[in-house]
Structures are given as structure tokens and as C-alpha cells.
Amino acid sequence: GRKIFRPPRFHLWAHQDGALILKNRAKVQLAISNWSFQMRRIICVSLPFWPTDRMNFKSGPKPLNSAEGGKGDRPPESFSLPFASSEKSATFRRSLMRGARAGFAKQLAVSDKDIPFVLIKSIKGAKRISAVNLPAHKMGLAMGQSLTHARALFPDIKAIETQEKADEQDLTKLAHWMIRYSPHCAPYIFGIKYSILLDITGCEHLFGGEARLIADILQSLANFGISARIACAPNKGSAWALAFYDKRAKNGLSISSTELSQIDELPIEALRMNSKINDNLHALGLNKIGALAQIAPNALVRRFGSEVLQALNRTRGREAEAISPVREIIPNKITHPILHAILTWEGLEPAMQIAVKKLCQLLASKNQGAKTMRLCFYRVDGVVFEIKAAASLANNKPETWFMLLKERLDIEAEKMDLGFGVDLICAEAPLALNLQVQVVDLDPLSAAAIQSAEAVHRLAERLSARIGAKNIIRLKPQENWVPEQSQTKTSALDNEDENASIPEFIAKRRPPFLLKRPESIKAIAEVPDGPPRQFLFRSLSFKVKNFKGPERIIEPLLGKNPNAEMPTNSHKIRDYYQVETQNGARFFLFRAGFYGGETAPKWYVHGGG
Template sequence: MRNRRILSLWFPRLGAERWQRAEPHLREVPFATVATDGNAQTLGAINEIASRHGLFRGQALRDAHALCGELVTRPAYVHREEAFLDALHRWAGKFSPWVASHRPDALVIDLTGCAHLFGGEERICEQVTQDCADLGLSVRTGLADTLGAAWALARFAEADQVPTRNGDAIDQEAPATRSRAGKRRIGPPRGPITGPPENRIAAPGTAWRALSALPVAALRLPAHTEEALIRVGLRRIGDLLDQPRAALTRRFGRHLLDRLDQAIGSAPEPINPAQPPDRFAVRLSFPDPIGLEDDVAEGFSRMLDRLCNTLKSKSKGARVLRMEVYRCDHVMQWQTLTLANALTQPDRILPLLRLKIPEMEAGPGIDMLRLEAVQTEPIQQRTMAGHAEATEQAMRRRDASRNGHRGIEDLIGRLGARLGMEAITRLHPGNSHIPEKTQKTVLAAWTEPASDWVEIDRPRPLLLWRPEPVMAPDRPRLSRQFRWRGREWEALDARGPERIAPEWWLDDPAWRSGPRDYWDVHTTRGDRLWLFYAHGGTLSSGWFCQGLFA
């Protein structure tokens, strides 16, 4: 594309400055993030003070502490840095709609046709630098006709960089050739690059001249290719432009020429912007403030219809909703509603929204409402197949069979709106034969009812507790008289024993007493107890009570 202009933003200290935004005192000390490379710990991003002490990215942590004893470190969280870069991606969208992320620390903006809206290319670079400074970030910019040239200018166009000659170092040459070293050709002149060191701009149509004096590392080459080029004396990009292309391809591979052509504009290199995430939100403004609960509910009802239609078009269901109320006195109140499952039916969501409305104060009046689906989940699309009427009847029968399950979901939603979804739980089967592990407690809102319960031939008590000692003779056969919880008990009938062995692959402190023989004991008091005899292991043997039948 003719007159294409690409702006590259490089944040060389992104990881460190993200921590400095959260902990401002880190700006005043040598600071670096620590990345884990296998079993070794190396420096990730470093701040400017650490750079003055001679520290650099990729340096071993032990060497860094030896060089700078005052160094303060924090762990490098890659996922948080990526999330921070995504936030900067949204900020960069104000300059152009065509923005792409180059992880882990760069953004690329296609400014074609947009620079004049901000007063020109130099002004837009200055505004980028100022915005980043306001955010507490360091940024280097490069602007050129191609992505490769802009990327190279942002990283390698140093202000004090001087061109160096071709070939190896002079101290490695023979004495006979040193006298002629001054006559050797100096690298090609730098192109028309303007702007301060942090904002490097190459004029249109001069990408190759701007790149000529830059090192070959600016071509984004693999490390082994870069080392091979330097070994034969090709240190600058201008040195490659003077070489026969066929010889470069045979020696270094086609990838070298591809990168070179992309940088100077002979080969295309598209920018693929990230697709913005789907946002499901609606708002409703009023010409006059409202304050009645019924009016607010009616407003949310109208917005809910629009929101559900949008969700259905994207095959999504709302799981978490955020209700926002904007008052005339510039106060915003909000409530979060978590649903038992992903829903797109307004008639099922609206009663739950009404439960949250009394918790928000109208104050002097409400002039705007906003409803957003903060968390959504995909829902299965159903396609009508076959005869329309027959299919509709089948759907009705299926919905009728699911009314009971739908009622449970609505009940969970109502209770969750009052008590919180974390307070509503259900039982699921556990993968263990140990009595206290045969079931587990899970959140009802995020799980389906269990259907894989396994029936046990032997009855199980209604209540279970930790084993409590029973005063009885230490023998496998239960005696008629025993003492438990400070009271005397007499057994009328006993069924058993049922042998349960411990899980030998786990060291459970409660089962160190060895295998257990469980008995179902009826007492003269009318209670039905669950007793067991522990045969002894690392702990002594004896009788214990663990449960009570209904």
C-alpha cells in the first residue's frame, strides 16, 4: 500500500513499571522483576536506576545481587503483564482502529490516514510519549513505512549510535592490514531520521536509508543467523543491501531475505489487530429523574429485553449481571447479580433483579440506568428440524419434563440473590470407599445435580462425625454394655461387622488405627449408633462411635 505509515511502541521496562505503579516506592531504588528460566532465576524487566548500576535483562539473579546489593526484586507474572498490555492496547485505539499487540512488551499502530487528526506525525509521537509518562511508563517509538522498519527504529536507533566499519575488530587483523584500516569503506550514511531519541521518524519512502546504519539484529533474525552474519563481517543492514541475494540465500537461508524485504517494503507484512471482546451492556437515560422502585424496575425490564436479544444473537447466556444506577448528585451505585446458570430468558432474570433494587438508594433522583452482562457463557443453539408442528410439540414435551430442574435453578437464583451463591451448596459423590469421603460439597450454582450416585448394600448413617472413643472391652465382638459421651448404653441388637480397610496409598491420620469393623447398633434408649472396632496399626486398637442413623 502506498503512503502506508506504521508506528511501533516499545515499552522496555513494562514489567518493572507495572510493579512501580502499584508500589511507588520502588521508583527510588534499584528494582527488577525475576523470571524463572528452568532452574535458573534471571532478571526480567529493570527500572532506570538498576540500569545505571550495570544490570541488564537476562542477567543471572545471583550476579545481579553481587553487582548491586541494594537491588529489590519482585516476581514476574507473565499473565498480569499481558493483561496490562491489553489495557494499553485499548488506550492505543484512540490513535487508530488498527492496533496489534506484539507480546510481551510492544504495540503496533497503523497510522495510515490518521496522523493529520493529531497534528502530524511528530505531534502524535509526542502525545504518545506524554500519555505514557502520565501513566508512569517508558516508551520508545519508531515510525516508518513498514512494520519491520518501525520496529527497528524503536529499538536500535540510538541518538549516540555511530556507524562502524565492516569486518572484524582491527585488533584481530594482521599487522600488514592495520595500516590500511582507515581507508576501508565506512558504513552507509544514516537516512533522514528525525525526532528525539525516544521518537524516531523515517520520512516516507526512505525506509532502506533509515535502516542502513542499524545493526542486523534490527531485522528480527534468529540468534544463530545474527551470529553467523557478524562472524563474516556483515554487521549492518546496509552491508546486506550491497551483497548478492543469491549468495545470501545459499549461506543464511531464505528467512534472511524475507525479513530484509519486509523491512524495506519489498514484501508485504500485514498487521493483524486483535478482535475486541464482546461487551454486552445497555443503558437507559431519563429526561426527568425517577425514584420509585416500580419505575426503576420498569427501566431494567426494558433494558433486559434488549440485552437478552443481543446475547441470543451471539449464542451467549448471562451468568453475572451488573446493575448500575446513576443519580443526579453524580453518585453511582451498583449491585452484582449471579445467576444459577447461563440465562437468556427475561422472565426468569427480572424477578432476581427486583430483589436487588431495594438495596440501592435513589437519593435526589436517578437519571440513568445501566445493565451489563459481566460474565457470559456459550449456550447451545437448537435448530428446528423436520415438520415444524411436530418439532414444536416435541420441544414442549421436553420443556415440560425439565420444569422440575428449571424450578430448582430458579430457587437457587432467588436464594443466591439474598444469601450469595457461595452459601448454597449441594452434595456430589466422592471417589473413595472411606465413609467420610464418599461425598463432597460443591457450589450449587456452578454444578449440575449428580446422577452417578452408587447404591451401597449396607445402610449409612444420617449424621457423621469424627470418631469418638467408646469405653468397651478391647475385643472385636461388641459387648452388651458400653460407655460413650459419659453415659451408659445398652445394646439391644447389633448388625455387622462390615470390614473397611484404609487407603494404603494415602497417609490419613484418622485411619492410622488400621482396618475397621463397623456395627449397626440399636440401643435401649431408641438410638441407632454406628460403632466400629479399630484393629490397630500405628495407633492402639479399640472401639469408636462415628455416626447416628435416622
């Protein structure tokens, strides 16, 4: 007759609209809200011939002779265009200019990149090949060969000293250019293999899908003359392995999390381990990742160490790897693609205006205002340059920001070269603040004071944009008894403690202005610590009519140790006096030291008014 307690049985299944329904015997339903999970997508752009492609890309196409374009890698500055004198054909002339530049680039398609050459590096006293370009690779030359062996096969092969630091620096520059595809972009070098990693999670729809994004990257790099292979996978390790060791990556390869088993057919070099471990695994017949994955993890660690298991887990997506972006990721950022590359600064201004307006609309939707704004211009040939502007008050007004950025553009345009045109503008606000509710004062005098303060801020912004923020300063009050430390210099755009003032009890004892440095004077005064009766300043004699003081300030307060003992008879004590002369002039004087000591005291003028 005893009753046995039995817990209710729960049944879990998916509802047709995606919600999860939890039922028990009492038919009580619990609906769990919908949730979604987006798989991470990582692109690896491998650059198998980067050291040599970099040199061709940096030097650019060169004219075959002086008659085909003059000096450098730029097309001739003047073309024979029809309707050149017509003011109504500016758009047509620009289109012809673009066509002429494109034709010039095609005309110079035969350049140094079609000539086989190798990069060499001294290793243990012998010169060995560290990199080859594509034509040399097709001839059978490979990294690691000695230069002597290479020249025995091909006596006319061109050899150039390698520049590893320049390779890394230019790879970083290319990564900055590829931020146009994803802000989470970083250069990655493993040994002698160069690549760029991009986290495109949530970005692919902006380019029409993952396939179009990969095709656009391949096409852009091909236009630069850079050989590239691309693979997209759910994690960094598998994307890198496929990009370097899967032949399909030449035309772009994308796999999902359910297709990660494809990496089992790749060689163990795709695991990014050192050469000694790879040699040991090859000696045991473990040549592919799949063969290594069949060994139990405990046995793998016991026989080869934890590094092999870690590399295997990273490649198969069981252990996450971080990607350190080459640049700070800024949430308040927009991109404005340009359909046809812009070749002139006048044509760039409307595009700038649209980009700034889009960013200000984004900030307004968040009730934020920008304190600093930056525009990045992406040239079609892979060069990126930027302009910055700062504001005194955070705001999201497009006209204000465009005016400031236009000021900076007018100044820096001489240093910048649009090259063959700009095809993308990125606008970003590195520093954005929440906007405060602005109080409107109905009193005409108070309203005029507010407008006057705003006008001062706008003036400071424009002057800072023209001659630099470091050259426009204001004085910021501080609570300090030492006269020269009662104010400090700060940028005019720094509005922190803008309404602060010197405390009244200190301000009453200070003159209207101070000299930059105290000037020595000769004075007649009562001893040992009386006020001056007469003094000689700048060859003029003054007799004191009235005075106020002294105000004693101990000079150790000026130094690094404010707790130092007060000297009894030294020049580290100042006695300040406010004096008025017989002709009505007012001075702020002080005496350093006392009469009767080892050293006679000195008198100085520190200010006046």
C-alpha cells in the same frame, strides 16, 4: 490418418461482478464463487521515553502548594458550586464538577515532567545513563553517557536509579488499558526500546477508520503525558521499524503492502539484530536496509549468518511473526463507549445495564448462555479495574446478570476509585455454553419442582456474588464404600452431575448424617468380632437392643494404594454396625482392629439418626 489427442484449452479472466469465469473450447462455463482477502494491519506504539514518562504518569500532577489542592494527585473533594442545595440541578452540578476537575488538571500542568532528569544504572562499577526524559534529551543528554560526564555539563541534573522490573510491569498495565482498541494487544520490549503492538485487522471501522484510530491513541497517550510514535503496517517487523526510526511516526504513519519499499531507507538497527552484527555491517558500509536487501540471500547467509536473513525477511513481510496477546481473546465481548466520563457509581449503573444487555443480545443471537461474566471499566487516566460474577445455570437474561454484577459492585466499590471518570465499559463472557431446550412439564407438581430447583440456583448465585463463590458449597455424591468419601464438597455454582445421588445399595447402609470426625467410645462386645452390647458415649451409657452388620471396609482403600495387601490383624480394618438402643436412639458404630491382637481394638461413633 492417426488422431492426436489435444487437451482442451482453458481461458481464465475476471467477470465484471468479481466472479471468476473458466471457459474451454466447448464453451462450458464454471463460475468460482467470490472471495475476499483482508490485509493484516499491525500498529506499533513506540514509547521512546517510557522509563521516565512512566514515573511522571504514575506520580501524576502534584499541586504547587498546599493551598492549590491539598495532598496527592487528586483535585480537592469540595468545590464552591452554585445551586448546590437544589435537588433539580444534579446534572448541572455534575457538569460543573467535571469542568472544575479539568480546570484543576490544567492548573497543575507544570509538574515534574518539565524538569530534566535522567535514570542511571551501574555498569561495570560506573554509573551510566539508562534513560532520559524529554527535557533532558533536548539538553543533549543521551543514553550510555556516564553520570560524571552529564554532571560536568549540567551540575544540577537530577539522577534517579532505574527500575527495569517496574518499567515492564507498568508497560503491561498500559497494554491492558489499550485492549479497548483491539483485543490482540501485547507489550513488546527489545533491548531498551519499549513498545506496544496491536493487531487492528477488522477493528479500525469501529473508530471511524485507521487514521482516526491512530489519532485517538496519540491523543490519549498525550493526555497521560506519555510521548509516543505510531506506525501501522501489514506486519509486525515493518511497523516496529517505522515506529522507531521513521520521523513521520511522530504524527502517526500508515503504509500499505505496496509501500513497504519505504523501509529500505531506514538504518539497519530497525532490523532488531544484536549490536555486534550491526557493528560488522556498519564497518562494511551497509548502513541501510535497502543496501542489505540488494545482496543475494545465499551470499547474505554465507557472510553474516541466517539471523540477518531472518531479520530482513521479517521486516519486509516475507516471514510472519506472532503477537502473544496480553490477555485471553474472548469472542463473546462487546464495548460500550461513554460520551462523557462518569464520576459516580450511581451514574455508572445505567451504563453497566446497557453493556450487559448488549452482551446478552449477542449471546442470544448465538443461542448461548454465559456461565461467567466480567465487566472491565476503563478510566480516562489509564487505570483499568474489573468485576466478575458467575451463574449456576448458563443464561442470557440481562436482568439476572445485572443483579449479580450489581451485587459484586456494591461489595467492591469501596476498593475502587473512579478517579477522573470512566469513559469505556467492556462486557465479556469468558465461559459461554450452548443453551439446551427447556422442557416444560404440564404436571403442576413437576412444574413446581422445576421452579423450586431454579430458585435454589438463583439463591446460590446471589449468595456467591455477595460473599464469594468459594464460601457457598454443596455436597456432591460419589460411588465410594468409605462413608466419609461418599460425598465431596464442590462449589454451589457447579451444576455438573447435579442430579447424581448415592447408589441405593450404598445409601441403605448409611445413616442420615455423619460426624465430621469419628468420636471414640468405650464399648462391651463379644470377642473376637461380635457386635457391641453396651457403650459409653459422651458420658452417657447406652444398651444395644437391635443391630445390623457387620460391614467390613478395608482401610487401605482410604489411602493412595488401593492394591495393598489386606492386613490380618491391625487397626486398618473397620467393621461397621447400625445399632438401635433400648430408648430408640440409632447410631452408626465401627470397630477398628480385632480382639486378640497385639493392640486392643477401638470403637468409634461415626454417625447416627
